[in-house]
Amino acid sequence: MSQPIVIVGSGLAGYAVARELRRLTTxxxxxxxxxxxxxxxxxxxxxxxxxTGKTPESIINGDAEKMAAQLDITIHSHTRVEAVDTSNQSxxxxxxxxxxxxxxxxxxxxxxxxxxxxGSGVSKILTINDVDDYKYFRDVLADKKRVAIIGAGLIGCExxxxxxxxxxxxxxxxxSPQPLGRLLPPEAGAYLQKKLEAVGVNFHFNMTVESVDQSxxxxxxxxxxxxxxxxxxxxxSVGLTPRIxxxxxxxxxxxxxxxxxxxxxxxxxxxxxxxDCAEVEGKVLPFVxxxxxxARALAATLAGKPTPVVYPAxxxxxxxxxxxxxxxxxxxxxxxxWRVESNGEGVKAVFQNNSGNLLGFxxxxxxxxxxxxxxxxxxxxxx
Amino acid sequence: xxxxxxxTAHSNSSAEKSMGYVLPENQTGQYYQMKKYQCNICxxxxxxxxxxPAHGIAAGTRWEDxxxxxxxPECGVNKADFExxxx
Ligand SMILES: Cc1cc2nc3c(=O)[nH]c(=O)nc-3n(C[C@H](O)[C@H](O)[C@H](O)COP(=O)(O)OP(=O)(O)OC[C@H]3O[C@@H](n4cnc5c(N)ncnc54)[C@H](O)[C@@H]3O)c2cc1C
Ligand SMILES: [Zn+2]
Numbered sequence: 419m420s421q422p423i424v425i426v427g428s429g430l431a432g433y434a435v436a437r438e439l440r441r442l443t444t445x446x447x448x449x450x451x452x453x454x455x456x457x458x459x460x461x462x463x464x465x466x467x468x469x470t471g472k473t474p475e476s477i478i479n480g481d482a483e484k485m486a487a488q489l490d491i492t493i494h495s496h497t498r499v500e501a502v503d504t505s506n507q508s509x510x511x512x513x514x515x516x517x518x519x520x521x522x523x524x525x526x527x528x529x530x531x532x533x534x535x536x537g538s539g540v541s542k543i544l545t546i547n548d549v550d551d552y553k554y555f556r557d558v559l560a561d562k563k564r565v566a567i568i569g570a571g572l573i574g575c576e577x578x579x580x581x582x583x584x585x586x587x588x589x590x591x592x593x594s595p596q597p598l599g600r601l602l603p604p605e606a607g608a609y610l611q612k613k614l615e616a617v618g619v620n621f622h623f624n625m626t627v628e629s630v631d632q633s634x635x636x637x638x639x640x641x642x643x644x645x646x647x648x649x650x651x652x653x654x655s656v657g658l659t660p661r662i663x664x665x666x667x668x669x670x671x672x673x674x675x676x677x678x679x680x681x682x683x684x685x686x687x688x689x690x691x692x693x694d695c696a697e698v699e700g701k702v703l704p705f706v707x708x709x710x711x712x713a714r715a716l717a718a719t720l721a722g723k724p725t726p727v728v729y730p731a732x733x734x735x736x737x738x739x740x741x742x743x744x745x746x747x748x749x750x751x752x753x754x755x756w757r758v759e760s761n762g763e764g765v766k767a768v769f770q771n772n773s774g775n776l777l778g779f780x781x782x783x784x785x786x787x788x789x790x791x792x793x794x795x796x797x798x799x800x801x
Numbered sequence: 802x803x804x805x806x807x808x809t810a811h812s813n814s815s816a817e818k819s820m821g822y823v824l825p826e827n828q829t830g831q832y833y834q835m836k837k838y839q840c841n842i843c844x845x846x847x848x849x850x851x852x853x854p855a856h857g858i859a860a861g862t863r864w865e866d867x868x869x870x871x872x873x874p875e876c877g878v879n880k881a882d883f884e885x886x887x888x
Binding site: 430434459706707709732 | 843844845872873877878879881
């Protein structure tokens with residue numbers, strides 16, 4: 419009997435591969451090994467769950483048992499893959515067992531970056547990158563009023579909007595001069611800032627956190643300009659770093675992420691990677707839409723028809739209801755400039771090269787209505 | 802142009818499907834053009850003509866008639882994260 423296809427990880431990437439594979443074939447055995455509970459849930463919903471009235475429990479669509487039955491796969495939850503033996507095509511699990519694979523899919527996600535900070539409260543700083551983290555956050559939040567967020571990126575801005583719209587006092591600290599510093603030109607950043615300030619978010623820009631201290635009654639952040647921010651909870655959202663250690667230990671090629679080619683294949687021909695852990699042809703894209711495309715291609719490959727992944731332009735919706743925003747950032751290193759048009763109702767920013775070709779955009783407020791029209795004019799991300 | 806075919810919500814002939822028209826439930830003779838809605842997060846397309854039978858939504862179910870508890874079959878987000886797309 420041939421060995422199963424083993425998927426490591428039960429995030430959107432792991433489940434997308436299992437589901438796409440089942441669309442193509444029902445007679446291949448599939449085993450999913452996951453360090454967490456194994457339930458299927460929408461991670462993006464964590465950052466607007468307060469406004470939408472969701473609890474961590476209600477975000478989970480199906481537990482591991484239900485998903486295993488629905489997809490006709492075997493799921494081992496609360497089990498980590500500790501090591502991969504590429505020459506024997508087997509993996510070592512945290513429960514001491516070994517499992518052979520015909521193909522191994524790494525869908526192991528990313529870690530939140532932790533800044534090296536000083537102070538007695540550092541161990542209390544929270545990060546949110548999965549529903550378990552979020553559950554812990556909501557438990558802590560239950561009797562609190564104030565949250566300080568380090569990092570005004572996508573996740574930081576979304577949580578800031580969600581918390582302040584539901585009555586919490588929110589401070590956001592970022593080293594850059596504006597929110598979404600890597601995605602928006604200054605005028606667009608200023609617009610988003612104004613809209614988030616209007617719902618109560620308190621920004622501290624051009625500033626880093628010097629220390630985080632904890633007293634009996636509160637936490638206090640000291641900023642580089644000497645300013646002090648009193649708060650109850652500190653949330654850090656300064657970026658993600660792909661989980662590469664398992665692959666690295668197995669001798670696979672890694673860079674920023676687990677290095678894969680357009681077939682999502684690592685430097686070992688029987689091992690594949692996708693999602694937040696993967697670096698596909700040099701690109702690390704920690705979003706849902708790339709996962710959808712990658713999973714479809716990979717499932718076809720695993721079912722016997724080698725299929726390279728193709729990425730169209732994939733605009734990302736920023737879930738800040740105070741200021742609807744869609745971004746399609748230009749690839750880094752591309753020459754060009756932003757052209758910005760704005761009125762009281764929104765901002766349209768397009769990034770064009772000197773031949774006038776559209777390479778990226780940022781649309782805020784009413785300008786988000788132009789998303790689909792502009793998206794068709796963007797170059798594909800990978801073809 | 803809306804052509805008065807005699808179609809029903811559960812018909813599956815490919816010609817009928819490609820037309821994208823079905824009779825409304827009350828059979829008043831007005832024709833309804835089936836629409837598509839796309840998930841803003843993952844790109845999944847809900848096509849009213851096809852429904853989502855795997856999750857209890859019959860072919861032909863209009864967007865408004867999908868319960869709020871339904872979620873994107875691919876990424877799990879709410880109905881609210883979908884928007885109508887042109888066909
Ligand atoms: C708050 C928030 C909001 C977001 N909003 C959006 C959005 O609006 N739009 C968008 O496109 N993207 C959004 N994202 C990003 C998106 O959610 C992620 O890109 C996506 O969910 C990543 O899925 P994944 O399966 O690659 O990784 P993960 O979901 O991190 O899954 C990794 C899995 O691997 C398991 N695992 C790890 N190591 C091991 C091991 N050694 N052995 C066994 N199992 C292991 C973990 O337990 C987990 O099950 C958001 C992210 C966050 C945090
Ligand atoms: Zn979706």
